[in-house]
Amino acid sequence: MSAVRNEPVLAPAPVKFQTVVEDGIFVGVIGATLLAAWFLILDLMRGHAFHTPALLGTLVLHGPQAMGSMTTIEPQAVAVYTGIHLASFVAVGILTSYMWTQFEHFPILGFVMLVGFAAFEFGFFALDFALGLHLVGHLSTWSIGVGNLVAAGGMFAYL
Numbered sequence: 818m819s820a821v822r823n824e825p826v827l828a829p830a831p832v833k834f835q836t837v838v839e840d841g842i843f844v845g846v847i848g849a850t851l852l853a854a855w856f857l858i859l860d861l862m863r864g865h866a867f868h869t870p871a872l873l874g875t876l877v878l879h880g881p882q883a884m885g886s887m888t889t890i891e892p893q894a895v896a897v898y899t900g901i902h903l904a905s906f907v908a909v910g911i912l913t914s915y916m917w918t919q920f921e922h923f924p925i926l927g928f929v930m931l932v933g934f935a936a937f938e939f940g941f942f943a944l945d946f947a948l949g950l951h952l953v954g955h956l957s958t959w960s961i962g963v964g965n966l967v968a969a970g971g972m973f974a975y976l
Contacts, residue, residue, distance in 0.1 A: 837915045844975055845910025848968040849903045855964040856956075867895050872955055874898030881948070884955060910972065917976045934969055938962065 856869040867890050874894025875883050913930065920926045941961070945952045953961070 832915065832918050837918060838911055840917075840976070841911030841914035842907050843910070844914055844972045845907035846903070847975055848910060848972040849906035851971040852906075852964050852968040853899070853902065855967050856960070859960055865890075869956060870895045870898045870902070873902075873952075876952070877901065881951070884951075906968075913972060914976065934965075938965060 853870070857866065860866050860868045871890040871894045872884055872887060874897045875887050875891065877897055878894055916926050916930055920930075942953065942958070
């Protein structure tokens with residue numbers, strides 16, 4: 818006769834909202850800082866500090882047609898883009914932090930995060946093409962890809 822065991826099923830530990838948000842903000846700031854530093858280094862090597870955030874800020878403020886005629890670095894464009902950049906990374910950081918807390922109990926989330934990163938990369942280039950923004954013409958494809966890998970690597974190194 819075999820004994821029937823009633824072993825408890827381990828449920829995932831409750832996620833503390835405050836911890837997820839705190840980690841997410843920190844992770845987002847890490848990613849945003851690494852990406853900004855990457856493009857600052859590239860801009861300095863080209864002799865035009867803050868060209869990349871000024872270009873993207875000009876896109877946000879004045880539309881794609883203004884990017885071609887940009888001759889000076891406008892502090893307002895840099896500030897606007899920097900704010901959008903930081904807020905976007907913090908939002909992604911909070912989502913990533915939450916998914917990371919669930920990863921131990923649901924390992925498939927590792928695959929989901931990897932596919933999400935790949936979809937983001939593809940989506941950026943597809944959106945650029947579809948909207949006719951031509952950002953890839955202003956910012957090289959390899960610099961965008963490497964920058965995003967550096968940012969993602971820094972974010973996951975912290976988590």
